[in-house]
Amino acid sequence: MGRKTSGVYAANDGSWQVDKWYEGNRLRQRGFQSHEEAEGWLIKQLEALRAIVLHGERPARTFEQAATRYLLANEDKPSIETETYLLKSLMPHIGQLDLRKIHDGTLAGYVATRLEAGRMHKTVNLGLGLTRHILNLCAKSWRDDSGLTWLEHAPSITMLPLIGHQREPQPITWMEQRILLEALPPHLSRMALFTLNTGVRDDVVCNLQWSWELRIPELGISVFEVPRSHVKGRRQSRIVVCNSVAQSVIESVRGMHEEYVFVWRRERVRNLDEAPAMAYRPIQMMNNTAWQTARKKAGLGDLHVHDLRHTVGMRLREMGVPESTIADVLWHSKQSMTQHYSVAQVVELHTAMEKISEDTGRWNKSLATLRREQRGTSVPQKSPTQRTTG
Structure with a gap:
């Protein structure tokens, strides 16, 4: 089956998915059983966004939306491959979270998982630092058509201590x-x-x-x-x-x-x-x-x-x-x-x-x-x- 409505697509496995940008927001969802179900979800999301824009309120955006915008805007950045890898490790923990709900508490699971996997504090801090940078962009630089920034205030993200947790170089004889x-x-x-x-x-x-x-x-x-x-x-x-x-x-x-x-x-x-x-x-x-x-x-x-x-x-x-x-x-x-x-x-x-x-x-x-x-x-x-x- 082909595309019937802008933003609604048939997936290879027979399910339906939504992937549409509206007013700087990416509306994305997968796993719908029918075109009607996917289209209904999209209509509700669009109505909610239009109502928010009309009344001058910030729409709810997920960290995944912010990360997507960041990657698209920095495709030529020298460190973009590393940052893409870091963002992939963050997605299971905060990808679907509202930007307003990201803080030290909601990042605790990410930190614990990375440490349990044997990552050094410096490596974990790279992910935390990138999260902080994107949230600062949301609060200070990125604006929608109503002139409002994506986030009212960026939270303070606490870095892990490095003293005593850095691997010492090991030159060989x-x-x-x-x-x-x-x-x-x-x-x-x-x-x-x-x-x-x-x-x-x-x-x-x-x-x-x-x-x-x-x-x-x-x-x-x-x-x-x-x-x-x-x-x-x-x-x-x-x-x-x-x-x-x-x-x-x-x-x-x-x-x-x-x-x-x-x-x-x-x-x-x-x-x-x-x-x-x-x-x-x-x-x-x-x-x-x-x-x-x-x-x-x-x-x-x-x-x-x-x-x-x-x-x-x-x-x-x-x-x-x-x-x-x-x-x-x-x-x-x-x-x-x-x-x-x-x-x-x-x-x-x-x-x-x-x-x-x-x-x-x-x-x-x-x-x-x-x-x-x-x-x-x-x-x-x-x-x-x-x-x-x-």
Whole structure:
């Protein structure tokens, strides 16, 4: 059956649903048994809204309506994917609530559920902060045709305490690095070793493309110019400078895939001779089941992929690299950051990264590492093995 009334639709399962915008309000409901039932519900909702608008009163709006408007207005925001994920986690708890009924009490279920799922306070606060931001928009910026804001007053949303609830970074030692690389499957081992020699985020490693590569003949290395769409904050493009180890990793995977640098080999592929490109696929994220299995096998607890970046920063400081250079390597924002890189800058970064291309025999231990060792939870020491590219 086709559409009979604007806003009333037949669903694939034979039921009926309503999805209609009116005066900035989204009227949405599913599961009606007939067109007449859906149409009747819509008519009642429209009459109620018209009466409210006529008398200058705020219509009742749900958090889902506010979240929808927020997402539609911020489709190009750099963090929109993360915020979409956060809003999905909020919907079961406050999605259908009237905006006027959202407060610490009604958010308690969301907080409890996230904490029970093992989320850190910082992560839960991201959802609470986004809720607070949307409610502030409802109270201060968003208005309907009558001139009234969506919400008269935004409630005060209490954040969870961070002191004592933040995970401490866990940079790894050279010995722990060797054990981890051996425990990881080859494709993840290569990616981890590349990260430990460039300091880039795992999102960049997963999306690294051959079209971004620039060869520097004077140094005999590659530089990858990462477009700003893949840079946190999206302010400008950044470069990844390969030291000798990172370059060896790059050369070991050259030719595997036409587009992506790092891919994994599919074991079961039909008609491989006819479709060789199907044998390899890009890797969506490094923190997958294989990573978690390997870190457990290596005795590294809840080691995060991001800890590899912390390791790079620690090693550079250990070698006396200036903080300004470390900031350039790790893409930390600076007011002095130029929009265009020079060959001299590439040489400076390459020289710095070469200093951490191999074990220098220095301490290379964080206080967290010392604490783990004193508690007897450190990785068992064994004879050093030759560095491998996985």
